[in-house]
Amino acid sequence: MSTNRVQLYSKPGCHLCDDARAVIERVCAEAGTWYDEVDITADPALMRSYGEQIPVTFVDGNQHDFWRVDENRLRAALA
Incomplete structure (x- = not known):
């Protein structure tokens, strides 16, 4: 089990995953x-x-989001 607060489920070659990863990295x-x-x-x-x-x-x-990560919503969840 992860000790990190955020988990991203993804798969290789997924452009939406790349977008989500960028948002998650920034907010985290x-x-x-x-x-x-x-x-x-x-x-x-x-x-x-x-x-x-x-x-x-x-x-x-x-579960917090799927398909897209809302930066402000993620920020609020981590506050």
Whole structure:
């Protein structure tokens, strides 16, 4: 289990994942926290659950966003 507050579920070659990663990196740096990234292609169960929603963002273990990451909403969740 991750000790970081934010997790990003993604897969290689996903342009929305690249966009989400940039937002998450920026907001986490401002908040002084770290994030983990999980490649869902390594786990068939994650592919079934999240394959059509990626990128999926979790904050403190709860699903926060999918497809796009709202920078202000993520910032507020980490405050």
